[in-house]
Amino acid sequence: MAFSLFSTKNRIINLVINDHSIRFLELKQENPPTPQRWMERFLPPGIITDGKIADFESLSSILEECIDDWKIRRRSIRFIVPDPLVIIRKVTIPADVQEDEIKGYLYLELGSSIHLPFEEPVFDYYAMIDNGKTKDLLLFAAPEQNVMEYVDLLSRLKVNPVAADISPLSLYRLYHKLDRASADEVLFTVQFDLTSVNLCIFDETVPIVMRHFSLPFAIDDWEITKDTLGLMVCKFNGEPEELVIQFEDIFKEINKLLDFYRYSQNHNEKQDITKFLLNGDHPMLMAIYDEMKERYEIPVDLIRIEHDAKSKQMSIPANLILPLGLALKEVQ
Template sequence: MAFSLFSSKNRIINLVLNDHSIRFVELKQANPPAAQKWCERFLPPGIITDGKITDLDSLSSILEECIDEWKLQRRHVRFLVPDPLVIIRKVSVPVDILDDEMKGYLYLELGSSIHLPFEEPVFDFYQLGNNGKTKDILLFAAPEQNVMEYANLLSRLKLTPVAADISPLSLYRLYHHLGRTKENEVLFTVQFDLTSVNLCIFEESVPLVMRQFSLPFNINHWELKQDSFTEIKYTGETEELVIQFEDILNEISKLSDFYRYTLTNEKKDVSKFLINGDHPMLPAIYDEMRDRFETSVEMLSLNTEAFNKQGNVPFTLLLSLGLALKEVK
């Protein structure tokens, strides 16, 4: 799964850009997962907004500085398609469509029987099963213009894009690689970042439904200390964060109920919440979810000594590490 725009290469760096940061990881080894090198750069507001590049010149200048400072020149790169751009949708197609015809069929049906909120998508699919008359397909799509804007920017800066992925799959890939998965598990992933939250429900390894929410972010209410990594401390009114968190917790409940009552007709329920993200208040969010929900809540973590003897890899980079495991057997 994910977007098949590029061919695969070796010695790949793994880049994650969102509305507030640029991060990269270079994988040293896969078993156990270990990072050889990692860095981060905080982005001022207004350069990337809701996943879309809104100030290309500034982003290009900052990324060029990062490439030079981190010594990433002329490297192959994987990157994540920002969550707000991604659609996951279940569609039905005639059962007689052959596997090698599926992509062409879906391309023809986009805009007619299959409707997306954007034109000219880049997409991939995963087959779920059939009832004898139709096949169920899980469609992953994003606007090609926005995805290629990232790819073209990286190319202009002398990097070579070789793969694009989506964050829930990267998160699940690390979770699976660490041997945490269980048979018949229904996993609800919560990627809680500083400026957005991504919710996704997996049956086994398949992301059936995903929701994305933006969080209000006023940089004047945060204290930033920038070193090799950015330390962020909230200085605004606590009540504002409480309201944000409460809204997201309500959305988590709604999506969980939607899965249980609408998607499975009460035949299945979420068996675990998996939390990850770069929000500075993530431990408090984790504690609140444990108090709020009867379902098991786990924060994604790993033995940091398996990473690098020189020190701990920040928890904010676990998503990048999941991306680095793409195509690793």
């Protein structure tokens, strides 16, 4: 499940770009997942808005500096398609459409029987139930124009985009690699970042529904510095009540998605949500974790990767969990 735009190359760098940061990670080894090197750059508001490039010149200039500083020019790149651009939708097609004809069929039906909130999507699909008359598919789509703006920009800056992924799949890939998944699991992932929150429900290994929400972000209320690892440290200097209101709004959205899943599955034999998986770069992540444990009877999990003292390696910071999951993606 990824966007098939690219060819295969080796020595791949993993890049995560969102509204407030650019992160890169290079993988040292897959088992256990271990980063070799990483870096992060804060993006001021207004350069990327809701996943779309708003100030192309500024982003190009900052990215060029990053590519030079991080010494990744002419390297192959995997990247995450920004969450606000991605939709997941269930579609039904006739059962007699053959496997090698599905993509062509979907192209023909886009805009007629299959409606998306944008034209000319780049997409992939996952086959689900086939009852002999119809086939159910999960369609993963994003506007091609916005995705290609990132591809073209990276190519112009002399790096080579070879694969794109979506953040819930990258997160789940790492979760699965660490043997945290269990049979018949229904996992609710909560990616809680500085400027946005992404919610996704997995039925076993398949992301079946996703919702994205922007958080209000006033740069004057935050102090942004770097730590000795080269990662952002964000300290909130505004009124605490502002964050409380933001968090309450997100908890309401979590409740809505819980209710939606329970209602949509009430005629099936599917079980309820079995676990929350919380992740993200929000500086209040542990407070959010404690609040979720207090509010919900559903267990709440965090991905933590601790190294033993003999390895002389520190635990992997939360900022790196998503690019580390991306690094485990195979390029096809």
